[in-house]
Amino acid sequence: MLSDQPVKLNTLHSPLFTQYGVSMHIARLDLLHPIVSGNKIFKLHYFIKEALKSSPKKIVTFGGAYSNHLVATAYYCQSLGIQCIGIVRGEKPAILSHTLMHCLDYGMELEYISRNDYTRTETNYTVFKEKYKDCTIVPEGGYSHWGAMGAAKIMDNEALHSATHICMAVGTATTLAGIVLNAKPTQEVIGIPVIKNMNDLPDRLSFLTNDSTKKIPSFFNDYHFGGYSKKTNELIEFMNAFYTEFDIPTDFVYTAKMCYGVLDKISEGYFPKGSKICCLHTGGLQGNASLSKGTLVF
DSSP states (O other): OGGGSOOOEEEEOOHHHHHHTOEEEEEEGGGSOSSSOTHHHHHTHHHHHHHHHSSSOEEEEEEOTTOHHHHHHHHHHHHHTOEEEEEEESSOOSSOOHHHHHHHHTTOEEEEEOHHHHHHHTTOOHHHHHHSTTOEEEOGGGOSHHHHHHHHGGGGSGGGTTOSEEEEEESSSHHHHHHHHHSOTTSEEEEEESSTTOTTHHHHHHHHHTOTTSOOOEEOOSOSTTSTTOOOHHHHHHHHHHHHHHOOOOOTTTHHHHHHHHHHHHHTTOSOTTOEEEEEEOOOGGGGGGSOTTSSOO
8 A cells, every 4th residue: 555655754954943943854745656645645545445345446536626636546546446436526617627637547437516516415425325336435635534544644654753743734634633643642733724714623623533532733823825725925935935945845735834834933933942843745736737837946
């Protein structure tokens, strides 16, 4: 399984870290695979195992026209001989996005449903279980206890065991829940939401972990840059500066916002001296393809 690979940890060097007496490291989940990149490898782990045991081997999953999750699932399924159906939010566009074209290239069958039907589907998958007999259902982004349990495997990597703080971007909160499940009691888990006004995070974590008693992580809520997939010139400039200084590419949806927030909090003195901060690079770099050529220096 792709999720059994060791994760490379990059150590960053900057006068900022020296000034505040901290060390900063990036867990390069994005390097595990060029297509099934980042946290998706882990969130899909148990769904893939279930599908491989089933007959027929079939996965049905969900996402929008620009969903990295759909592309990752399509490729992973193709590589393992699993039939894959993607339920796409919204009517079929006249011109398919690069994302949907990649899904087709990787053998995913696409079915388009209205946004209203899609919203109802998110809480009731019965219609698809009946339509696609004996299939394994993967919620959008892996948002489920299985997805969180897969994400918990990120913490199996010894490189993360000595971290005092583990930071990550938060979308569905599935990865965050997984880290909460498997982090040491002494480690502070920090989520940086990329969506505006994510007021339901405690409820999401309770659902994903099946345990309302788990320690609630810390949140840096002010780094969404306008909301999901939103960006500003300041964020783009940060991405270019971060790459120039550290030679690490980021995406504007998730990892750039997370890194911006962590560096800002370091400069505010949030982290005690001696802190070993580990940030999860959760992939998603293909999302940068939507930017105009020349916007980024990488």
